[in-house]
Amino acid sequence: MEEVRVKRRIVLVPVPAQGHVTPIMQLGKALYSKGLSITVVLTQFNRVSSSKDFSDFHFLTIPGSLTESDLKNLGPYMFLVKLNQICEGSFKQCIGQLLEEQGNDIACVVYDEYMYFSQAAVKEFQLPSALFSTTSATAFVCRSVLASVNAESFLLDMKDPEVSDKVFPGLDPLRYKDLPTSAFGPLESVLKVYCETVNIRTASAVIINSASCLESSSLAQLQRKLQVPVYPIGPLHIAASASSSLLEEDRSCIEWLDKQKLGSVIYISLGSLALMQTKDVLEMAWGLSNSNQPFLWVIRPGSVPGSEWTESLPEEFNKLVSERGYIVKWAPQMEVLRHPAVGAFWSHCGWNSTLESIGEGVPMICRPYTGDQKVNARYLERVWRIGVQLEGELDKGAVERAVERLIVDEEGAEMRKRAIDLKEKLEASVRSGGSSWSSSLEDFVNSLKTKNSM
Numbered sequence: 001m002e003e004v005r006v007k008r009r010i011v012l013v014p015v016p017a018q019g020h021v022t023p024i025m026q027l028g029k030a031l032y033s034k035g036l037s038i039t040v041v042l043t044q045f046n047r048v049s050s051s052k053d054f055s056d057f058h059f060l061t062i063p064g065s066l067t068e069s070d071l072k073n074l075g076p077y078m079f080l081v082k083l084n085q086i087c088e089g090s091f092k093q094c095i096g097q098l099l100e101e102q103g104n105d106i107a108c109v110v111y112d113e114y115m116y117f118s119q120a121a122v123k124e125f126q127l128p129s130a131l132f133s134t135t136s137a138t139a140f141v142c143r144s145v146l147a148s149v150n151a152e153s154f155l156l157d158m159k160d161p162e163v164s165d166k167v168f169p170g171l172d173p174l175r176y177k178d179l180p181t182s183a184f185g186p187l188e189s190v191l192k193v194y195c196e197t198v199n200i201r202t203a204s205a206v207i208i209n210s211a212s213c214l215e216s217s218s219l220a221q222l223q224r225k226l227q228v229p230v231y232p233i234g235p236l237h238i239a240a241s242a243s244s245s246l247l248e249e250d251r252s253c254i255e256w257l258d259k260q261k262l263g264s265v266i267y268i269s270l271g272s273l274a275l276m277q278t279k280d281v282l283e284m285a286w287g288l289s290n291s292n293q294p295f296l297w298v299i300r301p302g303s304v305p306g307s308e309w310t311e312s313l314p315e316e317f318n319k320l321v322s323e324r325g326y327i328v329k330w331a332p333q334m335e336v337l338r339h340p341a342v343g344a345f346w347s348h349c350g351w352n353s354t355l356e357s358i359g360e361g362v363p364m365i366c367r368p369y370t371g372d373q374k375v376n377a378r379y380l381e382r383v384w385r386i387g388v389q390l391e392g393e394l395d396k397g398a399v400e401r402a403v404e405r406l407i408v409d410e411e412g413a414e415m416r417k418r419a420i421d422l423k424e425k426l427e428a429s430v431r432s433g434g435s436s437w438s439s440s441l442e443d444f445v446n447s448l449k450t451k452n453s454m
């Protein structure tokens, strides 16, 4: 009988940003553990960690001449649009060459939803492809909704406080103002990018870094809408943890945490892109200092406009943080969240940070900056009920109160119980037999075998 040869190579196409690189590399690790070979296609702008977790992966870089200063000048959204234009041709060439060299062995091109240029090559070479979403299913649903609104009238609605506070029809409990509009570009250009990201074209599957215990109804809604299998395979940081930090982690904060009381510390981090105004930094410092709780604060260099790091902040800042605070430029976040001294996470609510916090059973103070972070913050407060959202102008009194609610009050203890309950559900979903690992990841891998047997 003729032997059936099954194609084994997965081509991954990550977005060059920490919050996207981390989960797609973890996905690569999960697929590798199922016997697939991994090729990661990078643009010249990408960096990936050289962690030994990926030593068996094959890396290729396609030409494209965008620079750090292009990112600064264009802003993240127009940068992505430009990157997609520049990379379409070179990616086609790269895939053509790969097919020749590897003997037609590509089982699937798995591309980040924001790297939609990948679809041109997929179409030309008639390859199976899957879209990988690094946001929640709920945020995907929201982007689909926004992709079909009229930008002008939506802007008017958003400017009217009465409307923007109302629940958006069909998306309860999300309000108009919780929808993932962005601080990184004008609404019109953001909506154009959303149209591209939610258009799955010929992709035969959508993979999401989420789990059904978190958002079953959004996942079901997406499944109905997209008409291709939707695989919630997350949280990947539990299923296939891999070190993929692009910045150097300052581990001295772990020693500092070792000296703090159980459950007493507020860990503060706003991820890899969010910015903070000096006046908000000061309100935060006042509120944290007044709360009398210890705090570990990640202040990324360049995240406070007008200041390299903290040196140009008013002297008052140093006084406020010197007593109970510890500041680093970048932390080993997973290790910090796992530390028994950490009682709450003040976060911008990026999807990775959200999953990582829930995965450690840590309740959150939610201060979203932009995009899908607003969706996640609303879910943390209203659906999972493990967070307190700080809305409107940041004010030291509100900061102090939020810390008290989470760390001191009974309300915080209740939130922690719910967070631990969710943590256990997440862990179960990525165990053998669980919904993410067995049903979703294995179904996806099996679907490749049927599609690719020759």
Ligand code: UDP
Pocket (backbone or CB within 6 Å): 018, 019, 020, 022, 245, 269, 270, 271, 272, 273, 274, 298, 329, 330, 331, 332, 333, 334, 349, 350, 351, 352, 353, 354, 356
């Ligand atoms: N992170 C980290 N150290 C820090 C701050 C953040 O390792 O000091 C990691 C964090 O664990 C998460 C990622 O950076 O995996 C941030 O991703 P997220 O989706 O939360 O936010 P984004 O950076 O995309 O806004």
